[in-house]
Amino acid sequence: MHTGTVIRSTGTWIDVSVKGKVIPSRIRGRMRLDHENSTQPIAVGDRVGLVIQNDKTGLITQVHRRYNCLQRRAAGRKVRKRQVLVANVDFIWIVQATQQPALNWRLVDRLLVACETQDIPGGVVINKMDLAAPDLSVSIRELDEYYRQLGYPVVLTSVAEKLNLKTLSHLFSDKVNVLLGPSGVGKSSLLNAIDPEINIPTKSISNKTSKGRHTTAHTELHSLITGGSVMDTPGIREFGLLDIKPWELAHHFPEFRPHLTRCRFPACTHDHEPDCAVKRAHMKERISDERYESYLNILYTLRLGDADIGR
Ligand SMILES: Nc1nc2c(ncn2[C@@H]2O[C@H](COP(=O)(O)OP(=O)(O)OP(=O)(O)O)[C@@H](O)[C@H]2O)c(=O)[nH]1
Ligand SMILES: [Zn+2]
Known part of the structure; x- marks a missing residue:
């Protein structure tokens, strides 16, 4: 029996990193039934026990107890279920853009509440500062101050102008981080800029709707050459909170x-x-x-x- 960390899950295959080697794995059938109230028994970040079979693929037989996890109400027809987005993380960065798509502080606050309920420290990254109109820059800086006082670090970045990318990689360097936010805000672009070896595909957003086209389809855990690791998640449109009266x-x-x-x-x-x-x-x-x-x-x-x- 080996122990590893789930770094990617595409539905049928779950990639597990075991001592730096990636083992494509499946889960034992019965484990699916043991997790009936969630959409998936396994999330990126989970520590799992697995058996490596003759064909070099893994069979996951157990999921270790989670240190923490970020979960939301599942969307669509599965609303009564919960979806675990990531497990065993140290810090959640809520990523927004100054525009394309428009800045959404309501979603930031909702996601910060989700962090608070799970006792996971959170912060905010406002990307595409190069596109900010002067009056927006002023209001962002005011909010920046307000959120900092609440204990949420705020980092204003631009991939296009390489603004504060070093600051961000420094903040990432000693922990397991998560990038969470709508599609098209530049989550993958930020990671590519910090560590060119990562090379996640990104696409330009459609001008017609200014909505992202969802280029990242699955959550993936990346180790950074600058230290630490980051989970890049697919863009989120909604986040139904759970377990709060x-x-x-x-x-x-x-x-x-x-x-x-x-x-x-x-x-x-x-x-x-x-x-x-x-x-x-x-x-x-x-x-x-x-x-x-x-x-x-x-x-x-x-x-x-x-x-x-x-x-
Ligand atoms: N002007 C400008 N464009 C940026 C910046 N960062 C990213 N972009 C562009 O924004 C678009 C979307 O970037 P992505 O990195 O794919 O966004 P994402 O948040 O990973 O999107 P999903 O994978 O769909 O969740 C791309 O065309 C990027 O080139 C920035 O700082 N300034
Ligand atoms: Zn009151």
Whole structure:
């Protein structure tokens, strides 16, 4: 029996790295049944036990207990299931672009909540700074300051102008990182620029819709020559949060926490309730309009329960 790390999963084949060698593997049939409430029993980053067979392929017989994982509500007809996107990670970078596609702070906040619920440190990368109009640059720098104070590092990058790529590779260097964000923001381009040996295919986004064309189809774990490793994930359009009760949500907004004990009702959702300390803090501009709106937006989708698709 060998132990390895899942570096890529394409559905039928799961590539496992065992002491630096990649073993194309399959999973034992029964393991699929043991994981009925998730769409896939295995995620990139999982540590697995496998037997190497005569034809040099692997048979995965066990998945080791996960240190942590990032999961969302599965999309489409499988909404009642959960999808584990990545497992055993140290840091999640939420990647956005200044445009093409347009910057979406709602999604950033939603993904930061997902990081908070799993206790995974998170940060934000705003790429394509070369395309930012001057007024957008100003508002990005203001938000940059706000998020930093919450404990989320923000890195403003441009692959085209090689802006802050060294900073990013330095931040990546001592951990297992994840790049998460919509299609077309430049996740693969950033990795290619940091480590040319990686060479992930990228495509230009279609001008008509400004929506990405989903060039990365599967999550893959890459080791960087500059140190550390990064999981490049396919672009996400929606992220349905799991396992959060409406009254718990505020605990996942760091700047709300100091106020939570001062609301009149212990289960206050900081929405319609009277005598709410969070609403007072928002009035006094200790909580920004944007973050409070993100909070309400997520709160309303949580109340939808299974109908929440996470936009
Ligand atoms: N102007 C500009 N274009 C960039 C920058 N970074 C990436 N691009 C372009 O944006 C497009 C999409 O880049 P990708 O790296 O494929 O984006 P992705 O986030 O990996 O997309 P998916 O794989 O679909 O999730 C490509 O045409 C890149 O050349 C940048 O900093 N500035
Ligand atoms: Zn309240």
